[in-house]
Each structure stands twice: as structure tokens, then as C-alpha cells.
Amino acid sequence: MTLVLDLPTEIFLEVVRFLELPDPISLLLTCSSLYSLSTQRSFWISALETTRMKSPIACPPHANLSRFTLETLKGLVFSWQKLQDNWNQPYPKIACVTSTHFQAPPEILASLQGTDILVLTTGDSVLCWDSKLATPCPFPAIEIGVIDSVSFTESPGIYSIALLTQKLGNTGTHSEHRYILTIKHEDGKVVSFTNRVSDVSISNSGDSNLLFLTEDVVGSIMTGDDEEQCIITVDEVNSNNPLLDSTSVLRLHRSVSTDRDLMECFTYKEHLYNLIEDGRSVQIQHISRRSLRAGHCEESSRFISEKAFSGNDFDPLFYPFRTLLPSTPRYGIGAIFVRIKEDEEDDLRSLTSFTFLPSSLTHSSDDDVSSPLAFDSPSVVALVPGWVLGHNHVWSDHSGSNIGAVVQTEADPPRLVLVRYHPDIMSTSVHALAVPDTIDLEELDGLCVDDATGAVHLVDNEGVLSTIRYV
Numbered sequence: 001m002t003l004v005l006d007l008p009t010e011i012f013l014e015v016v017r018f019l020e021l022p023d024p025i026s027l028l029l030t031c032s033s034l035y036s037l038s039t040q041r042s043f044w045i046s047a048l049e050t051t052r053m054k055s056p057i058a059c060p061p062h063a064n065l066s067r068f069t070l071e072t073l074k075g076l077v078f079s080w081q082k083l084q085d086n087w088n089q090p091y092p093k094i095a096c097v098t099s100t101h102f103q104a105p106p107e108i109l110a111s112l113q114g115t116d117i118l119v120l121t122t123g124d125s126v127l128c129w130d131s132k133l134a135t136p137c138p139f140p141a142i143e144i145g146v147i148d149s150v151s152f153t154e155s156p157g158i159y160s161i162a163l164l165t166q167k168l169g170n171t172g173t174h175s176e177h178r179y180i181l182t183i184k185h186e187d188g189k190v191v192s193f194t195n196r197v198s199d200v201s202i203s204n205s206g207d208s209n210l211l212f213l214t215e216d217v218v219g220s221i222m223t224g225d226d227e228e229q230c231i232i233t234v235d236e237v238n239s240n241n242p243l244l245d246s247t248s249v250l251r252l253h254r255s256v257s258t259d260r261d262l263m264e265c266f267t268y269k270e271h272l273y274n275l276i277e278d279g280r281s282v283q284i285q286h287i288s289r290r291s292l293r294a295g296h297c298e299e300s301s302r303f304i305s306e307k308a309f310s311g312n313d314f315d316p317l318f319y320p321f322r323t324l325l326p327s328t329p330r331y332g333i334g335a336i337f338v339r340i341k342e343d344e345e346d347d348l349r350s351l352t353s354f355t356f357l358p359s360s361l362t363h364s365s366d367d368d369v370s371s372p373l374a375f376d377s378p379s380v381v382a383l384v385p386g387w388v389l390g391h392n393h394v395w396s397d398h399s400g401s402n403i404g405a406v407v408q409t410e411a412d413p414p415r416l417v418l419v420r421y422h423p424d425i426m427s428t429s430v431h432a433l434a435v436p437d438t439i440d441l442e443e444l445d446g447l448c449v450d451d452a453t454g455a456v457h458l459v460d461n462e463g464v465l466s467t468i469r470y471v
Contacts (some may be wrong), residue, residue, distance in 0.1 A: 012034065017046045021048075023079060029277040034332070038074075048073065051080065053331075056114065056451050058452050058453050060115060060156075061114060062155070082471045083471040088420075088429075091433075093438065096154070097136055099438075105446075106129075107459070108446055113154070116131045116189075116453070117129070117137070117183070118457065119161065119189070121144075122256070124145050125143050126144055142181065142324070144179050146166045147196055149210060149212040150211060153213045153465075154328070157184055163181070176199070177197050177200060194361065212267050219232060220232070228254065229251050230249075230250050230252055230470060232250055246296070246371060259459065260278055260320065261320060263276050263323075266334070269366075271292070273287075279318060282335075284302065284334070289368045289369075301371050303375040305357055307378060320339055321391075321395060325398055326396055327398040329359040330402070332359060332360065333359065336403060338354055339352070343389055350385070350409060352405070355380075356379060356380045356400070358423070375380060381427035382430060384405070385409060388407045390408065392447070393446065401420060401423065401451070402421075402451050403417075404433070406444055418457070428467065435458075436466075440459070440465055446458075454470045456468045
């Protein structure tokens with residue numbers, strides 16, 4: 001009879017391809033024979049490749065792991081494990097803190113996954129910041145004006161940001177522009193920072209003005225209060241024959257109220273998804289890649305995700321606060337919707353709800369029409385006592401499974417919480433992140449959570465940017 005340990009090493013390495021961390025580590029600890037797999041680079045590459053399909057690791061999402069040394073691969077695995085172990089504690093502990101003082105408080109626009117690169121706005125300018133070295137990247141800041149809307153897209157070594165901005169001219173008139181900023185990076189560092197700018201003519205009559213960006217097109221979705229349709233405007237960005245603001249009208253199937261609903265959009269594999277959340281369910285409209293490229297945006301399919309609650313039905317007194325989008329829905333979360341209920345009679349009953357919208361890959365044929373995403377699971381809600389201090393005081397990490405927020409009640413001082421979604425059991429947990437005594441959360445202007453490097457970036461109203469690392 002053949003013993004398991006007599007099987008060829010190739011068989012065990014094939015098994016590892018189907019194991020997510022921390023299971024491969026447990027396999028190594030089974031016996032000395034299996035521990036010998038730790039000397040194989042392919043073992044660590046398989047463990048990391050499988051894990052990073054559902055959870056970010058501390059390198060860019062498109063990085064070629066085969067280029068890394070054995071020690072680097074081991075470091076990525078143990079860094080991921082240490083962060084998960086720490087963030088799963090009721091009170092995650094701090095590993096280290098660095099701080100930098102700016103002349104004016106910067107706003108964190110983006111965090112590039114698996115790097116130390118932050119994109120900051122200061123005044124009317126955008127700049128790249130190296131959070132590890134605590135210095136600006138060696139490229140000039142780009143002047144843009146006041147940001148109205150923003151969208152992001154990412155490809156190997158390239159991070160792009162689309163911005164709609166307003167500038168006040170010398171005559172007191174406002175001019176509107178659309179910027180597409182392109183950040184190229186290698187080994188976690190910026191190698192170029194460029195932009196393209198164009199004048200735009202966008203009506204201000206709509207109460208909602210959403211921006212979206214793919215490698216090929218840039219566009220906006222506009223709708224007014226209590227309207228049952230939206231206007232989608234699309235331009236091509238990488239073509240000699242641009243669509244020149246091709247415009248379509250999309251039926252929403254329900255009226256959109258600014259007092260009741262949250263609306264957002266995102267792209268995945270150049271397909272467009274328009275989301276409307278009304279407190280009880282989420283409607284997701286899919287506009288296919290073929291439709292988007294043609295400039296005649298029509299609904300290709302539609303999904304409804306009901307909310308799953310453990311307790312009473314949703315209280316309609318929760319009012320819409322903010323929508324958060326992960327870097328990509330491939331990790332299993334399409335969006336997070338934040339709502340607040342402030343109880344004027346009993347502050348202890350004030351609550352903030354975080355609704356996680358699960359998504360899954362359909363693995364359908366790449367025919368330009370079929371949706372690569374499905375939304376076939378109910379949304380999951382976490383309820384946290386208190387209310388979020390402001391729109392800049394809540395942030396989704398790259399995966400969408402970890403939300404950082406500064407929450408307060410009348411009875412207690414503000415606290416920095418980490419709301420975690422656990423996809424394997426479709427449940428949530430809330431953790432109180434440790435914060436240095438030198439940081440006053442009441443004076444905070446904004447925050448950013450980076451699940452790849454295990455960092456939380458905090459900006460206060462004195463212009464101090466602090467990076468707290470939990471691994």
C-alpha cells in the first residue's frame with residue numbers, strides 16, 4: 001500500500017495550488033517530510049497566487065511572483081498571516097508609527113495596492129507620496145482645481161485616475177475639466193506621473209454625477225432627484241476616432257431619491273455596473289462591454305441583492321451617508337453602503353450600518369456581452385453603535401472586506417474601528433484599532449486603510465499625516 005508521504009513532491013505542490021493561507025502553513029507543520037516543501041519556491045508561489053485571488057498581499061496585484069526570491073516570497077506569506085492574526089484580535093496592536101507635517105491638511109485620494117504610494121490632493125494640486133520614505137515622489141504636482149467626481153482603473157504597472165474638476169476663472173466664471181492622471185510604477189515606486197486634460201460640458205442640473213473609467217473609455221452617469229432614468233455620456237480615451245461624448249438614456253426601474261438612496265457605479269473587465277441602494281436592497285444594472293464601446297449604453301442584465309439581517313428588519317430611519325468601492329470586485333465585494341441612524345432621544349441607540357454587497361466571478365465566456373460578475377448572495381450588514389464623524393472618516397480597503405471608520409457617541413470619545421467582512425462564513429466583526437496617544441481623533445480630517453501593507457493613514461486638521469502599521 002502506498003503511503004501518502006511516498007507520493008511525489010509534484011503531487012503535494014499541485015494540492016497546494018488549491019489551498020488558501022493559512023492552510024499551506026499548516027501542511028508544512030504536519031511532519032518533517034512535508035516541511036521540506038518550504039525550500040521550494042513553487043510552494044510559496046502557489047500559496048500566494050491562490051490567496052491573492054481573494055485577499056490582497058503586500059505586492060502589486062499584477063506582480064510576477066516568479067521574479068521574487070525565496071526569502072521575499074516567505075516574507076509576503078508571513079506578513080499576510082501576521083496582519084490577519086492581528087486584525088482578527090478585538091484590539092489590534094500597533095507595530096510602528098511615522099508622521100509628516102504638511103503646511104495644509106492634505107486629502108488622501110488613493111492608495112496604490114501593494115506599494116507605499118499614496119495619491120494626495122493639497123489645495124488645487126495632486127501629488128504622489130511615498131509613505132515609507134515620508135517624502136513626495138520625484139515628480140511635479142499637477143494642478144487640477146476642485147474635484148467633483150473621481151474614478152480609478154488599474155492594469156499591470158499602471159494606475160489611472162479620472163477626475164471631473166471645476167476652476168474659478170479671473171472673471172468669476174467656472175470652467176469644467178476632465179483629467180486622466182496616469183501613474184506608472186515599478187517595484188512599488190513611481191516611475192512616471194502624467195496627465196491628459198480636456199474641457200467638458202456637463203449639466204449641473206443632475207443631483208448625482210458619477211464618473212467611470214476603463215482602459216478604453218471614460219464616461220459619466222447623471223440623474224436628477226426622483227427621476228427614473230439617467231444619462232450616460234461616454235468618450236474613448238485610447239482611439240484616433242473618439243466617440244465625442246456619445247450620450248444614452250438608461251431606464252433605472254425605480255426613481256432615485258437623494259433623501260433615500262445611494263447610487264454608485266464601477267467597471268470590471270470594461271463592463272459597467274450601476275448600483276442603486278435604497279436601504280432594503282441593491283439593484284445592479286449591467287451594461288456590457290460591447291454596449292459601452294459602441295456608445296449606446298443599454299442594460300444587458302440586472303441583479304437584485306436583498307439584505308440579510310440577524311434581527312429586526314431594516315429601520316427606514318437610517319439615512320444615506322456614503323458608498324465605498326473596493327479596488328476591484330474580484331475579491332468578492334462589489335460595494336459597501338454606509339447609513340446612519342441618529343436617535344435624538346437616546347444617543348446610545350444611534351447606529352451606523354455597513355452593508356457589504358457580495359460579488360462572484362461567473363467565469364462566463366468572454367463574449368463582450370455576458371457579465372463577468374454575479375450578485376447571487378444576499379447583502380450582509382454590520383451595525384456599529386454611534387455615528388461616523390464625516391465622509392472623510394470612513395474608507396474601504398482594496399478588497400472591500402475591511403472598513404476603517406472613526407465612530408463616536410455622546411457617551412464616549414471617538415474611536416477608530418475596523419469593520420471586517422468574512423466571506424467564508426458571510427458574517428462581520430468589529431475591532432477597535434489601537435491609536436497612539438499623540439493622535440487626537442477629534443481633530444482628524446481623513447483616513448485611509450491599506451490591507452495590502454497593513455497600514456492606516458490618518459490626516460489631522462493641523463496637516464499631520466500619520467501612518468500606523470499593524471504588521
